[in-house]
Structure formats: structure tokens, C-alpha cells
Amino acid sequence: MSRHVVLIEDEPNIAEAIRFLLSRDGWKVDVHGNGSDAVEVIQAAKPDLVILDLMLPGKSGLEVIQELRAVHDLQALPVLMLAARGQLRDREMAEKAGVTRFMTKPFSNSEVLTAVRDLHAQAYQADQIAPGSVVPGSATP
Amino acid sequence: MARDTLTGSRIRERRLILGIRQAELARKAGISASYLNLIEHNRRRIGGKLLVDLAQVLGVEPSMLTEGAEAALIAALREAAADSGTPVAELDRTDEFAGRFPGWAEVLASNHQRIARLTRTVETLSDRLTHAPHLAASLHEVLSTGAAIRSTASILAETGELEAEWRDRFHKNLNEDSLRLAESSRALVNFLDESDSSAVRRGVPQEEAEEFFLAHGYHFPDLEAGRVTPKALVEAAPQLVSDAARVIARSALEQYQSDAVQMPLSEVDQMIKAEGLDPSALARRFSAALPVVLRRLGVLPPEVLGQDAGLVVCDASGSILFRKPVAGFALPRFGASCPLWPIYTALQRPDVPLRRNVVQQGRSALGFECLAVAWRHVPGSFDTDALHHAVMLILPRREVPQDA
Numbered sequence: 001m002s003r004h005v006v007l008i009e010d011e012p013n014i015a016e017a018i019r020f021l022l023s024r025d026g027w028k029v030d031v032h033g034n035g036s037d038a039v040e041v042i043q044a045a046k047p048d049l050v051i052l053d054l055m056l057p058g059k060s061g062l063e064v065i066q067e068l069r070a071v072h073d074l075q076a077l078p079v080l081m082l083a084a085r086g087q088l089r090d091r092e093m094a095e096k097a098g099v100t101r102f103m104t105k106p107f108s109n110s111e112v113l114t115a116v117r118d119l120h121a122q123a124y125q126a127d128q129i130a131p132g133s134v135v136p137g138s139a140t141p
Numbered sequence: 142m143a144r145d146t147l148t149g150s151r152i153r154e155r156r157l158i159l160g161i162r163q164a165e166l167a168r169k170a171g172i173s174a175s176y177l178n179l180i181e182h183n184r185r186r187i188g189g190k191l192l193v194d195l196a197q198v199l200g201v202e203p204s205m206l207t208e209g210a211e212a213a214l215i216a217a218l219r220e221a222a223a224d225s226g227t228p229v230a231e232l233d234r235t236d237e238f239a240g241r242f243p244g245w246a247e248v249l250a251s252n253h254q255r256i257a258r259l260t261r262t263v264e265t266l267s268d269r270l271t272h273a274p275h276l277a278a279s280l281h282e283v284l285s286t287g288a289a290i291r292s293t294a295s296i297l298a299e300t301g302e303l304e305a306e307w308r309d310r311f312h313k314n315l316n317e318d319s320l321r322l323a324e325s326s327r328a329l330v331n332f333l334d335e336s337d338s339s340a341v342r343r344g345v346p347q348e349e350a351e352e353f354f355l356a357h358g359y360h361f362p363d364l365e366a367g368r369v370t371p372k373a374l375v376e377a378a379p380q381l382v383s384d385a386a387r388v389i390a391r392s393a394l395e396q397y398q399s400d401a402v403q404m405p406l407s408e409v410d411q412m413i414k415a416e417g418l419d420p421s422a423l424a425r426r427f428s429a430a431l432p433v434v435l436r437r438l439g440v441l442p443p444e445v446l447g448q449d450a451g452l453v454v455c456d457a458s459g460s461i462l463f464r465k466p467v468a469g470f471a472l473p474r475f476g477a478s479c480p481l482w483p484i485y486t487a488l489q490r491p492d493v494p495l496r497r498n499v500v501q502q503g504r505s506a507l508g509f510e511c512l513a514v515a516w517r518h519v520p521g522s523f524d525t526d527a528l529h530h531a532v533m534l535i536l537p538r539r540e541v542p543q544d545a
Contacts, residue, residue: 011285013314017292020307024300055281084284105288109295 004028006047008038010056021109035059039067049120054083062097069098078119149183151206155199169198213468214239217250282325289318346385353380353390359440359465365401393463400437403429410445431494432516435534451535467535470509484533487513491529510536
């Protein structure tokens with residue numbers, strides 16, 4: 001069973017922490033630090049889930065999600081958005097644009113893990129992934 | 142039209158100022174003295190050619206007689222009444238109020254305008270995250286670094302057996318991020334504090350600079366005559382409290398001074414009196430660039446210009462650097478300037494002069510003639526792009542209403 005996530009985050013240390021966490025949890029993690037070609041990267045990688053930062057260089061997370069949802073076979077792809085500003089307006093705009101879940105910084109690791117597992121479980125209920133199936137220590141720096 | 146009921150009074154007033162006898166004015170305008178008497182006592186409506194003839198003999202624009210110098214004042218009073226929310230019984234007698242108690246009316250109108258300015262400032266300040274890009278950026282930096290630290294720290298604390306390689310890497314990240322957090326939080330505090338060495342900070346710097354220009358009626362005779370420097374003017378101004386306001390005011394005054402040197406007041410006055418208000422002709426006469434002409438015209442006293450005028454100068458990002466409001470034309474200081482303003486069109490096409498008629502909805506039906514042009518403020522080089530600024534002169538249109 002493939003569990004593949006693409007993380008679009010320009011903050012290298014956040015990206016590294018999330019990559020470590022999710023790798024420990026059994027995910028294959030691709031990190032991309034730029035908004036401008038994020039849609040192409042996601043289309044090429046065909047992930048099960050996307051984690052998308054709101055403030056990105058090149059193109060904002062909102063623009064990325066809008067373009068993603070315009071691609072036919074990416075309309076159901078679960079997208080978790082990370083934002084530094086939790087203002088109601090940002091959240092509303094993100095949800096309107098098609099974000100599956102919205103999370104504000106600073107978040108805890110367990111929040112991210114839980115959210116990612118939930119989203120994945122919801123989207124791929126048929127696949128019935130056991131929540132505890134951790135593949136330990138597969139990540140390398 | 143209630144507004145026109147005092148036309149006769151204004152004709153009489155103007156005639157008395159000039160010391161012309163009623164019979165003489167009547168003869169020059171081609172009417173009988175008794176008819177003029179009725180007009181002067183507001184018993185006959187007057188308009189069309191006769192109004193124009195009388196205005197010509199009296200040496201004023203017809204609209205000065207129909208609307209009076211208090212047109213702007215009445216508009217401001219009506220706005221004050223409308224904004225107060227409570228029904229005002231004497232709205233139909235606004236012009237009478239302005240005519241009888243011009244001083245009080247002025248106090249009321251200027252207070253209302255000040256309240257409107259301050260309200261806008263308060264609204265903006267209470268929504269600083271949207272309007273202060275620097276604050277938003279600082280906060281974003283703090284939260285991002287906080288998120289990185291939190292994630293990294295909990296990995297270190299909660300992961301049972303962590304390979305040495307990973308552990309060292311996360312320790313290094315933690316160290317970097319805590320340094321960044323220290324710096325960004327300090328920057329944030331500095332921004333919120335803005336403890337200028339110079340005393341108390343009352344409002345935003347632009348507001349102080351604007352109070353300063355308003356207090357001088359946007360006109361500085363001593364500066365034009367070379368009797369005082371911009372620096373001295375700024376230092377002597379009680380309105381300019383913060384350093385930022387002084388910088389804004391001084392650079393505006395330096396621009397004013399250099400414009401005034403190119404186009405001295407007395408010569409501009411003669412030229413306008415002789416040939417009317419023609420920016421192109423003025424540019425040729427003084428060999429001055431159009432931006433200089435527009436800036437100069439915008440700050441001329443109304444008696445020289447022959448009418449009121451507003452002026453806006455902005456930079457390429459659309460931020461307003463200098464604004465002189467004119468009655469009836471909404472000039473927001475922050476953000477929401479209407480992008481249709483010719484000044485923004487002018488920015489797209491530097492050095493191309495634009496003339497547009499603008500009518501603001503929901504305000505007085507009077508239109509405005511807007512003249513705008515952008516110029517290269519800082520020339521480009523192979524390493525940096527040119528920096529453009531744009532200026533717009535706003536001239537309220539002064540057509541005599543057909544039914545006046």
C-alpha cells in the first residue's frame with residue numbers, strides 16, 4: 001500500500017520536521033519549496049495527499065489549490081493547508097478554494113499526524129489502512 | 142433650488158465691495174435699476190446670459206455668484222448633517238446658516254472633516270494586519286519560526302531512540318530557529334513600539350504632515366520668497382511631532398520650493414489672469430515639465446488659481462505621498478483609493494499626460510476634471526529599474542447649472 005505525500009513548504013526546518021515525522025509514520029515524503037511550479041510537481045508525483053503552506057514564494061497556497069482543483073483527476077485529492085495567520089477570512093477563503101482541512105501555525109506534531117491520518121482514511125476508506133501501521137526509521141537525512 | 146436663493150445677495154455684496162452704484166451696474170448689464178434691485182433682494186431668479194453679464198462686470202466667475210464661495214462649505218455641512226444620522230430639521234436652510242454664520246459653519250464643517258479623517262485612521266489602525274504589511278510580515282515570521290521550533294523540539298523530546306545524525310541535525314535547526322525567533326520578535330516589538338527619540342506620537346505620520354500643510358493652507362509665501370528653508374519650517378511646526386512626519390513634510394516642502402522657483406507666483410498669477418488656466422501653455426511659458434506645472438497649480442492659493450483644486454502625488458506602488466483634498470472628491474489616505482483614478486492609469490504610461498472627467502457616485506453631482514501624468518522620479522540604470530511617481534491635479538468643474 002503506497003502512502004505518498006507531497007509537502008509544499010518553503011520553510012526548510014518546518015519541512016524537515018514534518019518530513020521526519022511522516023517518514024516515521026510510514027509515508028513517502030516529497031518536499032517542494034516553491035509555489036510557482038507546485039501544481040506541476042503535484043501532478044507529476046501523483047501523491048495520496050498534499051500538505052500546502054499558505055504563504056509561498058512564487059505563488060500563494062490559495063492560487064495553488066485553485067489550480068489543483070481545476071485539474072480533473074485532482075479534484076478529490078485531500079489537501080491540508082498550513083497557515084501562519086489563522087484569521088477567519090483566510091480560513092474561509094481557503095475552504096472556499098477547496099482545501100480539505102486548514103491548520104494554523106504553530107501546530108503540534110501530533111496534530112499534523114492526526115490530521116494527515118484522518119484525511120487519508122476519509123479519502124481512501126476502501127483501502128482501510130490500519131492507523132497504527134508504523135514503518136519505523138526508514139527516513140535518512 | 143434652495144442653494145440659489147442667495148445669488149442676489151452675493152451680487153449686491155460683490156457690487157458694494159467694488160463700490161459700484163446699482164444704477165451703474167444695471168446700465169452695464171443692460172437692465173433697469175429697479176429690476177437689478179429686485180434681483181439683489183433675491184426676489185427674481187437670475188440665470189443664463191444676464192448672470193454671465195453681471196459676473197463679467199463684477200469680475201467674478203458666474204458660479205461664484207450662484208454658489209458663492211461657500212459652495213464647498215455648504216457641501217461639507219450637508220455631509221455633516223447626513224453623517225450625523227439624526228434627522229436634521231433645517232437641512233433646507235443650510236445655505237442661510239452658512240451665509241449668516243460663516244465662522245460657526247466653518248468650525249462645524251472643519252470639525253466634521255477632521256472626524257471623518259480620524260475615523261478612517263482608526264478603522265485602518267484597528268485592522269492593522271491587513272493594512273500594515275510590515276506587521277503582517279513580522280508576525281508571519283514569528284509564527285513560522287515558532288512552528289518550526291515546536292515541531293523540532295517535540296521530535297527531540299518525544300522520539301524514543303533518535304539516530305545521532307538526526308539528533309544533531311535537529312539540534313542545529315533548533316539553534317538556528319531560536320535565533321531567528323529572537324530577532325523577529327525583537328523586530329516586532331520595535332515596530333509596535335516605534336519609540337522615536339522624539340517625544341509622544343499622536344497619530345500616523347501622514348496625518349501630522351497633513352495637519353501641517355492644512356494649517357498653512359498648502360501655501361508657503363516665505364518659502365517661495367526664499368526667506369525661510371524647508372528645514373526651518375519643519376522645525377518650527379508644532380504639528381510635526383514624529384521624525385517620520387518631519388521627513389514627509391520636509392521632502393514635500395523641498396519639492397514645493399523647487400517647483401516654486403521654476404514657476405514664480407507673480408508670473409504664474411499674471412499668466413493665469415491673461416490666458417486662463419492652461420497647463421500646457423504654462424509648461425511652455427516656464428519651460429517646465431508637466432509634473433512641475435500640475436504640482437504647482439495644485440498648491441496655488443485659490444485666489445491665484447481662480448478656483449479650488451486638489452492634488453495627489455503617489456509612487457509606483459500607488460501609495461499616496463502627498464494629498465491635498467478638495468471638497469466632494471473622496472481622497473482616502475490608505476489603501477482603498479479608487480483604481481479608476483487617472484493617476485493610476487498615468488502610472489502605467491509614464492510621460493503621457495491624461496485628462497479625464499471624474500464623477501464620484503453618491504457625492505455631489507458636480508464632476509471633476511482630473512489631469513494626471515507620471516514622471517521618472519529616479520532614473521533607471523543597468524542595475525536598477527527606474528522609479529516612477531505620478532501626480533494628479535483635481536479641478537472641480539464649475540459649470541453654471543442651466544436652471545440657475
